[in-house]
Amino acid sequence: MDKFEMYVEIRGMLNQKYSISTIARKLNISRNTVYKYIRKSPEEMAEWTASTLTRSKKLDIHKELILHWLREFPDLTAAQVQDWLKEKYPEFKVGESTVRSYVRYLRDDYQIPKESSTRNYQAIPDPPMGEQIQVDFGFKTVKNQYGKPVKLVFIVFVLSHSRYKYIEYQNRPFTTKDVISAHRNAFKEFGGVSKEILYDQDRLIVVSENKGDILLTEEFQQFVNEIKFEVKLCRKADPESKGKVENAVKFIKNNFINNRVFHNIDSWNEQSQKWLKRTGNGKIHNGTKRRPADVFLLEKQHMRQVNSLNHIHKTSITRSVRKDNTILYLSNRYSVPLGTFQKYTEVLYYVTEDNKLVIYVQESGEILATHNISPDKGKLIQNRSHQRDKSKGIKELIEIISERFTNKSQATQYLNELKIRYPRYIRDQLSLIKKCIDLDSFEVIDEALALCMERKLFSANDFQDVVSLFKRQRQVNSTNASDEQIEASYNDIAELTLADTEANQRPLEDYFTIMRSTK
Template sequence: MDKFEMYIQIRGLVNQRYSVSAIARKLKISRNTVYKYLKKSPDEMAEWTASTMIRTKKLDIHKELILNWLRKYPDISAAQVYDWLKEKFPSFKVGESTVRNYVKEIREKFSIPKEAQKRNYEAIPDPPMGEQIQADFGFVTVRNKVGKPVKLMFIVFVLAHSRYKYVWFQNRPFTTKDVVVAHKKAFIAFGGVSKEILYDQDRLLVVSENEGDLLLTEEFQQFVNEVKFKVVLCRKADPESKGRVENAVGFIKKNFVQHRVFHNIDSWNEQCQHWLSRTGNGKINNGTKRRPTDVFLLEKQHMRQVSLLNHNSNTSITRSVRKDNTVLFLSNRYTVPLGTYQKHPEVSTMRNKENKLIIYVKETGEVLASHSISPDKGQLIRNTSHQRDRSKGLKELMDDVGSYFTNGEMIQMYFQELRNRYPRYLRDQLSIIKKCIDVSSVEVLNDTLSLCMERQLFSANDFQDVVQLLKRQRQVNMNNPSAIAESKPTSADVEELPLLEAEAKQRPLDQYVAIMEGIK
């Protein structure tokens, strides 16, 4: 209802001797609003109403950005708009309710409706602090920076009392080993483990369930025995029994994942941890009316401390990771994945019953490498998965250089010859050609390639010399138009390339004088 129209109605009801309370009930407004309107004369009301139409708002500076988001993603929620604004502008101080009202006004003004999807759950009393963690899996399809779809899987852990959350994403399906590692990451984030953990009947965890009797997968059962917590399963088709984690899955999909561009899995998980601190655990929960972060400070004290090592600490030894991502053991070097030196400068090692060296992260128990122990000395024991994939970067460089030539088949033949003649220096050869590309026209490059193939000059240095020859001849032709007909270099010109490049070295005159004085 228009403000001035409401003012007229209030005045009319006053004339009919309605009380302020009766007017407020009838128009469904507060009594303070009625009093505020009654204090104004018709002229004052008209002036005030007109001023509200042109009054600027705090979010007007972000209007185009918000409008662009709403048009691009019509189903985006006001809560996600609020989170994106905080992410984009760290100093953003506007309240969430203000953002919600502003988004609502823009939707109405520009006719951008939103279809709300709601899911109802049965209310269940909160368990005591430290009593229960709820866990669940989810998967989403996102887009990378070129618009290609990428499937991501994630696992969510929620402390049932405080609603404090932990999330871990993967760009491949989870295995039982991955699930165990994710549990350990969550326990570290929570500072301990609860008495019980509630799950769906997932095949990675449960083989079968018969009226409460559980048969867990072997690897997961070993983990449960080690950490000592109770496994509780939801009944089939009863998602309400773990409504807290179900809500968390939906919240993650709609507020964090939706419309976010994927770059790589590491940066994605890093963004997610920032989101958890900022919004996932930092925003007031609708059910508890408190921030999960605040309640977690109390619940954390009720969590049971656990050792997250998979191995006997009596046989475990801490070792330093060398700069070349190897670990020294009995005078041999054993590789670990690239980047371990930066992430985990110190790791733990143990020798198991199968005479294998297990290298793992002490804090989480995550296994980094497993090697058969060599009886020799001074050997490098390497896992092929730990080596850098150099072929990918080389192929990208060849594709990049080859894209500047018109005859794709001929340039690939030339690359193959370079590969055969300079297998260890192919990258250097391609780099020289790349430098020629940066300072030459397409015509010069194509003519150079044809001449090199014709004269079998399979060297990047020869390629560079031919480029320089062609560029010199073209410069001469520009200065002497009558010589254009003879502009194409001949085989004799190519054969004389070393001679053309050679320059006689000349000594300064004073050196000759010094020599003559010495003879005297």
Template sequence: MLYIKIQELHKRKFKVAQIAKELKISRPTVYKYLEMTFDEARTYIEQPLGKKKKLDHYKDWILAWLEEYPHLSSAQIHDWLLERYPDLVVGGSTVRTYVRGIREVYQIEKKTIVRQYEAVPEQPMGKQFQVDWGETKQKTVNNREIKLYFIAFVLANSRYKYMEWQARPFTTRDAIRCHENAFQFYGGRTEEIVYDQDHLISVSENAGQLLLTAEFQSYVNERKFKIHLCRRADPESKGMIENVVKYIKGNFADSRVFRDIEDWNERARQWLERTGNHQVHQTTKKRPAEVFLLEKQHLQPVSSPLSYESTNNQSITRSVSKDNTIRYKSNRYSVPLGTYQNMSENLVWIEIREEDHKKLVVGKEANGEVIAEHIISSEKGKLIQNRHHTRDRSKGVEEFKQRLLSHFEDQVQAAAYLDEISQRYPRYRRDQFTIIYKVIQQYQDLIEVVLTKCTTEKLYNANDFRDIAHHLNALRDEPVEVQSFYTSSPKHTHIKASTRSLKAYTSILGGRV
């Protein structure tokens, strides 16, 4: 088809430059096809890149990628080849030339989006991190679409990069955890970190006086680094990280198939080592990994991840491992069996209390219910375990549930309601049952109506159960004042209506309150 199009345009008196522009090919390609007969062109197409090339063995892969994803860059093709064939040794210019040739022969046009950035001064070694967040949509192995979120770091001098992904939007606690992971990845931190005005870390700029979220301000106080917030609508002031986010989206994430988040993060780390931090940077003309070896010596050391104690007694989060332990200062401390849940955030809050001995206190949330306490060990690499944490407490919860059921007349409906709550809140069953138990103690005569209401409206939450009980109690105790028609008689000015029973209200409203 390319040969036929060139010949047609040539017959229509198009010049070689015009043909090249019209068909988006090079002028040497036009000259080459004009000198061929149809049979010669067909033979050439069977070996499209002329003489045998180093990448001919991978031509089918490259062609398939370009046909399915025409926007792919040669750098991304290069990375995908290295991912599939780790032993392949080929230069970037070789890949660019080969990909350009395939695009011309098979008429695969590349669409580019140009963004403009202003040059910023080079930063000294160890001076500055730049941080930003991004999100992408990926195809899964089941041919579905999932939204992924990532945080990216880059050292301003060496351009050495780090990223971390998750399948849900970031919270401030996520941001803090990723900062700790990044510091361990780099082996230290810089004096200053540059951010956009993101809601996870900042409240407002306040005319130059930064207002950070309380949680992130506490973290900054502990790590003692300086913060620079970019002005709104001014991406050029952090152009390095803007380019990194674009690079991650356009090279690593673009058209890559998602399996699960652990695999995705592992492939991201491999991409950083293979491409992101290995390829020569276009601005510095150096490999970030090589320059980082020098810049690493200028970073300020940090302690182990989240192993600092707050002088303000602030709580810190920890991730719960699959074996129901958390890490603190190179040791593992147990939490109750069942704390770790699949498809859950699996974060707990820890607090260091100064008593007779330093004590590690673990809670489900900041200043919430305490689920574990341990004396902090001065050793390293130890498992500090409370033997009670290895027991299954579900039996005790089941007994609690049976006690609740004994208070209801319709125990079948009550059992179905409590079972639904247990399925929706497996980690907080006891907390949910405790709230319902308090309602039973306070409003014993209302619980049947409340149960029916919650079941009908599908309100499977103890807080809803409590709120409806409060509301019904307020309705039945509220006096009704009626203005008398006999204004001449003062004693009839206000009449207090008698209080009706709850059944009277429910019958009037057709069973709904």
């Protein structure tokens, strides 16, 4: 209905003794709008309505763009529209209420309804500055530039007093090591650590609440001992106890993530940091009525400084990383994670007061290993987790890899068959298939999977060879080659090998027969 019709409707409901709140609810408008309408006489309302028909609006220059967004993403919020306009036009200065009114006007005028859901939280007084950080995880499935779904997982840190936020995203599940790394980055962003940190009962952090005697995972307990902060857990089924970070997760999903296209995890994190500066920490908070970035400048002064965050130590010494992924210290070899030698030629170490050797990277401050110092000579002191990346279980790896295929159920069936046939080498099998996926297009790997299932070629090496055959076939077919050239191209596959694999290959005649039968 137009404005004058709404005015008549409001007047009629007032005559029927409806309350202002009831009128607002029934007409789906705010109470302020009801008050604005009832203050006008019929003549004033008619004159004002006529003036609005000819009066231009500030956002009319962006009308087509906003309409396109609303039609493509009907659940888009006015706050998101404002953020997207700021992202696209850095000089955009229109206020939030103006954007909200304009979006409401477009939705009414072009009949683009919006569905919304609400969640109620109990108000909890803000703790003092520097007293508490709240941490939580979130996940959201988005679409990449090819229209395929990508599941993103993120961790959020919120300073409870200022509401200043820090976020990190991954397109794979978090491990405890990832969580610890994110904590270090958050503490650097905050300029220190708070007295206590409030968590959900997440398995990456907590083993058991144990009736108040909290049991943390071994790796996270070592981190807590190093940084020295108090761990607090919110009770089960009681999200209000950490409502600040719950609200932050919801805000991130609805304002930053929703309807955004994923390209790669690095650019996504970069966009997130810009969003935090522009909106997440730069916009006035509805609860505090202040910008988190402004309040943070004061709260930062109350954060406890931790020297080990930057790993700057007076006795830090440089050591070369050996080919066997160890460093030498007092005639003993101490391990670092597998693959460190390929990443870093040198690392630094220092000795703590409790006689532990801490090995870290100078550029990023990342701690690679912490070992108890051995009094013996000529020993290898090795952390078993450094021998192989066990951060993900086989089930999780299968889940991650199968999501890369169009036919996820078929991919899961294929990978589970590999698990049955190669129980000792399943990680190597999955790693080889993942490399094929990373290097080739969706069409090729989907075709290779279908053929492997059809011909019962249950081996990662078979899968790799079939992918190579399909690629070569596409290249040859695109040039209208003869049968002799096609056959020669298949013979060239013998030269295609993958680094770090020494598995036997099937005779090329087998693949030639298979490919001929599919033509």
